[in-house]
Amino acid sequence: MRWAWVLCLALIFSPELALAEAAGAIASADSDADYPVFLIEPGDLLNVLVYGDKDLPNLYLVDTQGKILFPLVGSVKVSGQTPSRASKSLATALAHWEKNPQVTVLIQKSTHYAISVFGTVKKPGKYLIEGKPTLLSALAEAGGPDDYADLSDVVLIHHGTKTDIPLDRYLYDKNFDQAEPILYPGDILMVPRSHWPTVVEWSIFASILSSLTVVGVTLYNTRH
Numbered sequence: 693m694r695w696a697w698v699l700c701l702a703l704i705f706s707p708e709l710a711l712a713e714a715a716g717a718i719a720s721a722d723s724d725a726d727y728p729v730f731l732i733e734p735g736d737l738l739n740v741l742v743y744g745d746k747d748l749p750n751l752y753l754v755d756t757q758g759k760i761l762f763p764l765v766g767s768v769k770v771s772g773q774t775p776s777r778a779s780k781s782l783a784t785a786l787a788h789w790e791k792n793p794q795v796t797v798l799i800q801k802s803t804h805y806a807i808s809v810f811g812t813v814k815k816p817g818k819y820l821i822e823g824k825p826t827l828l829s830a831l832a833e834a835g836g837p838d839d840y841a842d843l844s845d846v847v848l849i850h851h852g853t854k855t856d857i858p859l860d861r862y863l864y865d866k867n868f869d870q871a872e873p874i875l876y877p878g879d880i881l882m883v884p885r886s887h888w889p890t891v892v893e894w895s896i897f898a899s900i901l902s903s904l905t906v907v908g909v910t911l912y913n914t915r916h
Contacts, residue, residue, distance in 0.1 A: 727824060728877060730805050732770045732778055734758050737801040740782065743794035751800065764789045775799055807875045809834035811883035812841040826872040828862060830881055842886035848873060849880040859883070 732738065738752045738760065752760040758771025765785040770778040778797040786793040799805070799820070806818045807830055814835030819825075825833075827848075837843060843860035861868040875881070 727874070728805075729774060730799065730821075732758075732773055732775065732797075732799065733802065733804045734771055735803055736799055738770070738775075738778075739798040739800040741796040741798070742786070742790075743796075745790070745793075770797070805877045807877070808880045809883070810880065812838050812885045813883050814838050821875075821877060825875045827857060827859065827875065827881070828872060830875050831859070831883075834881075837883055840885050842884045845884055847882040847884070848875075849882065850876060851878075 732754060734754050734756050736754045738754060739750050740748075740752055740760075740762070741750060742748050748763055752762065754760055754771055757769070759767045759769045762768050762782060762785070765782070765788070768782060768785055770781065773781065775797045779795045782797065783793050783795040786795065802820055803818075805821045807821060807825060808818045809830055810816045813831065814837075816834060819830065819833045831837065837859075843863065844858055846857040846859040848855045848857050855873075857873065858868075862870075862872060
C-alpha cells in the first residue's frame with residue numbers, strides 16, 4: 693500500500709500535499725483495479741514468436757475451443773490466459789523439442805478487446821486496445837476528425853450508457869484540466885457531423901457573395 697506510506701510520511705511535513713498525493717494515488721489504484729486484464733479468447737489472432745527459430749509460422753487463430761495448433765506440440769489451449777501466461781505454456785510444451793525455448797505471444801487482432809470510432813473521422817472502424825486508450829489516443833487511431841466534425845458534442849457509449857464529451861475543449865482549451873476519459877473494451881466513440889458550415893464552406897460562401905456584389909455593382913453602374 694504505497695499510497696498509505698506516502699500519506700503517513702507527508703502528513704508530518706505537509707498535510708495539504710499529503711492529501712493531494714494520497715487522493716491521486718488512490719484514484720490511480722482504483723483505475724488500475726477496474727481495468728480488465730486482457731485474456732486470450734476464441735477468435736483472437738495471435739502472433740507467436742520463438743526466438744532463434746525462423747522456420748515456425750507466426751500467426752495463429754484461436755479456434756472455438758480456445759486452442760491453437762502449434763507445430764511440434766500439436767493442439768494447445770490458450771484461451772483464458774494472458775499473453776504472458778500463454779508464452780510460458782508454449783515454452784513448456786516446446787521444451788520437449790528445443791532447449792530453453794523463448795516464446796513471446798502477442799495478440800495481433802481481437803474482437804473482444806477493441807474500441808470502435810465512428811462518425812466524421814478520417815478512418816472510422818474498430819481498433820485493438822493497446823495499453824489504456826484515452827479519448828485522444830482513440831481519435832488518433834481513427835486518423836483524427838475530418839473537416840465536418842462537431843467536436844463539441846462527441847458521444848461516448850459505455851455499456852449502453854451515452855455520455856456527451858466536449859472534445860473541442862480537450863483539444864483547444866488550455867485551461868480545461870479535466871482528465872481524459874479512459875476507454876474500455878467494447879466502448880464506442882461517435883463523432884457527429886457539424887450542423888454549421890465549415891471554414892472551407894464559409895470561404896466558398898463568402899467568395900460567392902463577393903462575386904455577386906461585384907456583379908451587382910457593375911450592373912448598377914452600367915444602368916446609371
